[in-house]
Amino acid sequence: MKPLQTSPNPWPPPKNRRRQTTSSSFYLYAPSSPDFTFHLLVGEKNCAAPLPFLNKTPKMATCTVYPAPSLRSSCSFPGPAKTCLGFQQGQVIFLTSGRRSGRRGGRSSSEISCSAEAKTVVIGLAADSGCGKSTFMRRLTSVFGGAAEPPKGGNPDSNTLISDTTTVICLDDYHSLDRTGRKEKGVTALDPQANDFDLMYEQVKALKEGVTVDKPIYNHVTGLLDPPELIDPPKILVIEGLHPMFDARVRDLLDFSIYLDISNEVKFAWKIQRDMAERGHSLESIKASIEARKPDFDAYIDPQKQYADAVIEVLPTRLIPDDNEGKVLRVRLIMKEGVKHFSPVYLFDDGSTISWIPCGRKLTCSYPGIQFSYCPDTYYSNEVSVLEMDGQFDRLDELIYVESHLSNLSTKFYGEVTQQMLKHADFPGSNNGTGLFQTIIGLKIRDLYEQIVAERAAAAVEAAKV
Amino acid sequence: RRAVLAASAPSTPPDISDKVSESIKKAEEACSGDAVSGECAAAWDEVEELSAAASHARDKLKANSDPLENYCKDNPESDECRTYDN
Numbered sequence: 001m002k003p004l005q006t007s008p009n010p011w012p013p014p015k016n017r018r019r020q021t022t023s024s025s026f027y028l029y030a031p032s033s034p035d036f037t038f039h040l041l042v043g044e045k046n047c048a049a050p051l052p053f054l055n056k057t058p059k060m061a062t063c064t065v066y067p068a069p070s071l072r073s074s075c076s077f078p079g080p081a082k083t084c085l086g087f088q089q090g091q092v093i094f095l096t097s098g099r100r101s102g103r104r105g106g107r108s109s110s111e112i113s114c115s116a117e118a119k120t121v122v123i124g125l126a127a128d129s130g131c132g133k134s135t136f137m138r139r140l141t142s143v144f145g146g147a148a149e150p151p152k153g154g155n156p157d158s159n160t161l162i163s164d165t166t167t168v169i170c171l172d173d174y175h176s177l178d179r180t181g182r183k184e185k186g187v188t189a190l191d192p193q194a195n196d197f198d199l200m201y202e203q204v205k206a207l208k209e210g211v212t213v214d215k216p217i218y219n220h221v222t223g224l225l226d227p228p229e230l231i232d233p234p235k236i237l238v239i240e241g242l243h244p245m246f247d248a249r250v251r252d253l254l255d256f257s258i259y260l261d262i263s264n265e266v267k268f269a270w271k272i273q274r275d276m277a278e279r280g281h282s283l284e285s286i287k288a289s290i291e292a293r294k295p296d297f298d299a300y301i302d303p304q305k306q307y308a309d310a311v312i313e314v315l316p317t318r319l320i321p322d323d324n325e326g327k328v329l330r331v332r333l334i335m336k337e338g339v340k341h342f343s344p345v346y347l348f349d350d351g352s353t354i355s356w357i358p359c360g361r362k363l364t365c366s367y368p369g370i371q372f373s374y375c376p377d378t379y380y381s382n383e384v385s386v387l388e389m390d391g392q393f394d395r396l397d398e399l400i401y402v403e404s405h406l407s408n409l410s411t412k413f414y415g416e417v418t419q420q421m422l423k424h425a426d427f428p429g430s431n432n433g434t435g436l437f438q439t440i441i442g443l444k445i446r447d448l449y450e451q452i453v454a455e456r457a458a459a460a461v462e463a464a465k466v
Numbered sequence: 467r468r469a470v471l472a473a474s475a476p477s478t479p480p481d482i483s484d485k486v487s488e489s490i491k492k493a494e495e496a497c498s499g500d501a502v503s504g505e506c507a508a509a510w511d512e513v514e515e516l517s518a519a520a521s522h523a524r525d526k527l528k529a530n531s532d533p534l535e536n537y538c539k540d541n542p543e544s545d546e547c548r549t550y551d552n
Binding site: 129134179182183185186187188189190220221223271274275278279280281285288289291292293295296 | 478481482483485486487488490491493494497503504505506507508509510511512513514515516517518519520521522523525
C-alpha cells in the first residue's frame, strides 16, 4: 500500500486543489466536528487495517478535518460528514438489478392488486445455536415496538414469539426427525435429512399469502415433536434457525436475509460463558461439542452466507495482540449492494475506503480503544459494502457521536440508534459492534418493510385506475 | 471461581440440568469408540441443544427475578403497585 501524501492543509485550501479528488490527496470537510482525525486507506481491499493504529506510527496519512465556518463552493455541507458526492442522509435509493429482478422483483402489479394489504414481508435469519439469534430477535422486535411474547395459552414450550407487527418462528419446528430419530440415523439437526423443507416451504408460502397455518412445535426440552399450533399471518414474519436459506424455494420467498457468522474462537468463548456454570460441562465437553458438529456446520449451514443480504461477522479483536478471551470483538457488517429496498450504511463517504478512530476529545475510550473501518469489497463474487467496528464503548450514551458520522441509517429521528441501544443496555453485546450492527439492521428492515408496503399501496392505486 | 458463577446467576431448572449432564456422559461414551461417527456427532448435537435450552430457561428465570414485579403481577391494586398514567 502506498502511503498518502500528507498535505500541509492550508486554510482556505488553494483554489486549484480544492476539487481535486485524485488518489494523491483530497479534502473532507466536516463542519460540526472540528477536531477529530481520520485515516484514509487507498488501494487496500480488506477494510481490516493493519493493527498498529494505536501505539505505532500509522502507515497511512492523517488528514485533519477542518471546521468550515463559511464554505462558498459548489458543494454545501448541511450536516456532519457529508462529502462532495451529493449523498443526502435518508436518501432512498431504488436499485433494480437484473440479477435480483428474477428472484425478488417478480411480483407484477396485477398480482398485487387484489390483496395489497394482506401480504406478509418475510425475513430470514440464519445462525448456529448459541450465536445470539434470540438477542438479535429481541432487538429487532423492539425496533417495531411492543414486546414479543410466546403465544398466549398454548404450549408452554412453544418457540414462537408474537408481537403486534412481528411473528418470529423457529425453524427447528420443521425437524422431520425428533431427537431419538436423529440418534438412530446418526445425523445431527444440522443435516438436511433431519428437516422437512417441503413443509417449511408450504407453510412460509401460505403465511406470505395471508393464510393461517398449523405449524408443528419442536420441544427443545423433551426433544419431541409436539402437537401443532395455529400461526396467523403477521405483517412481518421472521424465520430464524439453522436453514432459512438452504432450500432454494424458501430462499426465494425471503424479502431480506441475514446471516450471523461467528468465528470459531468467539463461538468457543461464548459457549464457555454460557455453559461453564452448567453441571457436567467442562472445557473438553464444550470443545468436543463444537468439533463434532463442525463437519455438518461447514457442509450445510456456512454456505448459506453467500445468499444473505447482510452478514454480521464476529471475529476476535485485532486491537489486543493474541487476545483469546472473546470479550473484545471485531464485528463486520457486510451489506450486499443492489438489493431492492436496501441501501447499505456508510461511514463519511459512500464507496471510499476509510479507517476511523473516534477516540479523542469527543469520545472517551479506555484500552484498547475503538476503531471503525468502511470499504467496498467483494464477498462470494457479490459487490458489498463492509462496515467494521473493533473494540468496545465505555459509555453507551457517547454512541451518539459515532451515530452522527454514519449515514443511511434509516432512522426516523436523530439519535434513534443510540436510543434503541440504551433501551436494551442489559442485552449481551450492547457495548460493542454486535449490538450496534444488529440495531442498524433492525432499522434497515423497518425501512424495507415500509418501502414494500408503500410500493404495494401505490400498485393497488394504479391497478384501481385501470 | 465456578461456585461464584453458579451462585450469582439464576440456576438452571434441575430437570434440564440433569438432562444436560446425562447427555454429556452419553456423548462421551458414544464417541469413545469412534470419534468421527454419525452417532458421536448426533450425541454432541443433543448436548448442544440441551445446553441452549438450559441457557434459555436461565434467561427466562432471570427475567422474572424481580420480587416486586412478580408481586405486582398478582396484586396490581396494592399500594406498592398502583401506577397512574396521569
